[in-house]
Amino acid sequence: MRAVLCKTLGEPEGLVVEDVPSPTPATGEVKIAVHAAGLNFGDILIVQGKYQEKPELPFTPGMELSGTVTALGKGVEHLAMGDTVIAMTGTGAFAEDVVTDADWVLKVPASVDLRAAAAFPVAYGTSHLALEHRADLHQGEVLLVLGASGGVGLTAVEIGKAMGATVIACASSPEKLQVAAKYGADHGIDYSHENIRDRVKELTGGADVVYDPVGGDVFQQALSSINWEGRLIVIGFASGTIQKIPSNYVLLKNCSVMGVLWGAYRRRDPEPMRTSLATLIDWLTEGKITPHISHELPLEKAGEALRLMMDRESTGKVVLTIGR
Numbered sequence: 001m002r003a004v005l006c007k008t009l010g011e012p013e014g015l016v017v018e019d020v021p022s023p024t025p026a027t028g029e030v031k032i033a034v035h036a037a038g039l040n041f042g043d044i045l046i047v048q049g050k051y052q053e054k055p056e057l058p059f060t061p062g063m064e065l066s067g068t069v070t071a072l073g074k075g076v077e078h079l080a081m082g083d084t085v086i087a088m089t090g091t092g093a094f095a096e097d098v099v100t101d102a103d104w105v106l107k108v109p110a111s112v113d114l115r116a117a118a119a120f121p122v123a124y125g126t127s128h129l130a131l132e133h134r135a136d137l138h139q140g141e142v143l144l145v146l147g148a149s150g151g152v153g154l155t156a157v158e159i160g161k162a163m164g165a166t167v168i169a170c171a172s173s174p175e176k177l178q179v180a181a182k183y184g185a186d187h188g189i190d191y192s193h194e195n196i197r198d199r200v201k202e203l204t205g206g207a208d209v210v211y212d213p214v215g216g217d218v219f220q221q222a223l224s225s226i227n228w229e230g231r232l233i234v235i236g237f238a239s240g241t242i243q244k245i246p247s248n249y250v251l252l253k254n255c256s257v258m259g260v261l262w263g264a265y266r267r268r269d270p271e272p273m274r275t276s277l278a279t280l281i282d283w284l285t286e287g288k289i290t291p292h293i294s295h296e297l298p299l300e301k302a303g304e305a306l307r308l309m310m311d312r313e314s315t316g317k318v319v320l321t322i323g324r
Helices: 041-048 114-118 121-134 153-162 174-182 196-205 219-225 247-252 262-268 268-285 299-310
Strands: 001-005 016-019 029-038 064-072 084-088 096-103 105-107 142-145 167-171 187-191 209-213 226-234 256-259 291-299 317-321
Touching: 001 299, 016 096, 016 299, 029 114, 029 121, 041 299, 064 096, 064 114, 084 114, 084 121, 096 153, 114 291, 114 317, 121 153, 121 209, 121 226, 121 262, 121 268, 142 196, 142 262, 153 167, 153 174, 167 196, 174 209, 187 196, 209 219, 209 256, 209 291, 219 226, 256 317, 262 268, 299 317
Parallel strands: 142 167, 142 209, 167 187, 209 226, 226 256, 291 317
Antiparallel strands: 001 016, 029 064, 029 096, 029 317, 064 084, 084 105
16 A cells, blocks of 8 residues: 655654555454545644654644444454545545444445545544533634634534624634634634734724634733733644743633643543534534635645645645545
């Protein structure tokens, strides 16, 4: 089978595609013929050696996929041969065949577009868990989303709207704000030339929940726009800068700053993650959420696909199409 290999840490252009032996599932594992794999910012960090988890070289990147079950290890009872599934793999998804822990392989209806399914688990899972489980977003509250046209930001816009919030999208261009508007954003702020705090005050008076996958300079502006007893969720640092939190703002606004490391729930507290994913699969099946895929590339162009994300030339998700 063909698989993307990272043999040396560095830029995504260093990734290669080679023929490797097809794996066999062990006890508690399942083998999947991959149809498509979604790309995430974490894939870039893993390839660069900057992620919190550092797999041994050489390894195959890829955190999420969709496909069809082709073999079952002993003890796997909730899946059957031929099932259409999504899987959260951590690494390994950029390949024609994948063996992974069956506990994190979930069935989806055959009617679901497998490209959309591959673009679904990590980004939507992160945003739903952050907004519902951590921030306790309520209907009628104001949600401010930074990086609103990106892989996780756009899902936060869509999920926030589905939960009944008034959504303010922040992005770096009018074109990106147009994408966010299509997914339900009530207002848009172009932070390449608008002040986030001033515009939020003008639009709604303040934000009850701030969703921040960007970090850096915009964090300070967003924090200063938050309402009394507001909640700011730290998702990541796509800007490349890890900001310092001015604790006087936290005190004066009596607000909370909380982190959401979605993948850690898999090890430390899996039940909220499972409940969230079950809800999201229902929403996907019902058409309540629809992943936005701006680019689809073949397996051989994995490095190019990651570069699109790094250079912020994509919106929503980028997907590798792999199915044979």
